Amino acid sequence: MQIRKRLKNINFDKKRLAFGPGITQQTLINIATVIIGSFIFAIGVNSFMIAGNLGEGGVTGLAIILYYAFDISPAVSNFVLNSILLVIGFKFLSRRAMYYTIVVVFLTSFFLWLTETWRIQTDEILINTVFGGALVGLGIGLIIRIGATTAGTTILARLVNKYMDVNVSYALMFFDMVVITIGLTVMTLEQVLLTVIALYIAMKVMDFIIEGMNPKKAITIISDHPDRLGKMINSEIRRGVTIMNGRGFYTQEDKDILYVIINKSQLTRLKRLIRRYDEKAFVVVHDVNSVLGNYFI
Known part of the structure; x- marks a missing residue:
């Protein structure tokens, strides 16, 4: 309890570093969080979702569809599609959020490339569904918690949240369902339904990370x-x-x-x-x- 109170009294936004007066400790914490979140997200996608022949939501889901249909690396298509949406995001979102999001786009694409061969093969598809959804939700939650986005439909979800006051998670769910519907062209109905379960798990984990352990x-x-x-x-x-x-x-x-x-x-x-x-x-x-x-x- 004493440690918690001390941490609450520390204002990391005002503590500047000796080697960079314009950089605060909070900036370093945010960057570290983005790196960790991007890495966890990539593991969830490659090691569990793609390994189980499942889909995803948003731009990553479109990247997986392109991978199943044309064998295009998800890292490449993720970077290209997100770069296009970043142009839209610059107009509507805060500059601070977009700076972090640019970093996120590079990191998620890099980690998707780095973990491309990290596939966990199991005989139980529910393992891929549950752990894939949990890791994707954890990664996105960490990224959104510091004020950034994973680009893609997350930008669209934040725009809906900003102008229509709709919960970010539910807006993401809507856009994800649109992508999943497109996924029926390359996946079976069973795989699509399992992907919906994984996305629901991801949404709940993301809410938990964003809102905190004690809402x-x-x-x-x-x-x-x-x-x-x-x-x-x-x-x-x-x-x-x-x-x-x-x-x-x-x-x-x-x-x-x-x-x-x-x-x-x-x-x-x-x-x-x-x-x-x-x-x-x-x-x-x-x-x-x-x-x-x-x-x-």
Whole structure:
């Protein structure tokens, strides 16, 4: 716990290196994360997905289709197709994200070439499905977590997230399904269905990496007894509570609205306690992707 608190107090963005004043420790951490994520992604694709004659989503999925159909190296087609989409990304995404993404495109293509012969042959196709999906999701999750993308449909997914407020993972899933449908031209229906399972696993792993090991929930509470509930949350849940002023549109009555951020593991207990203290309370639970600030530890 002490180590965790110390790490929270370190601002790596402000710690600059002696040999490069313009480079922070966070920059090096981000680059290392991109390298590791790209390598894991490449292993998932070559060692498990292609080894099991399975497909993939996005540009990598198109690269695998070209590999099955015309024996074109996935590393080459991945680099060419992603380079085209990078031009689109420069116009719509932040410059910082695109700089990292350029690095990602080079690294993923390089690692796809490096691990091209790393094939794990098994007699159980579910091993390829599960571990391929998990490694692909882990690699993409690490890359997206630091603000980069794997280019390809990830750029399109981030654009959809930016302008339509759709979850990145679900936007990726949509584009991946389009590619998988095209994959029916070179794969059997069974292989395509197994690929869908692998992509679902990848999406869940990616969500876990992006949102963190302990996702948060935001709770909005409208009650006739806000002081009683506020004290309960402070003492029982041990979380700070914000009181906001509100007014009912129909009754035109002033209301105190409670707002609190909790760990997901505390949600069931909080709802049970709210029912005990005020069974008529109106409670809304919101998903929270991240929490910044020193008030939440």
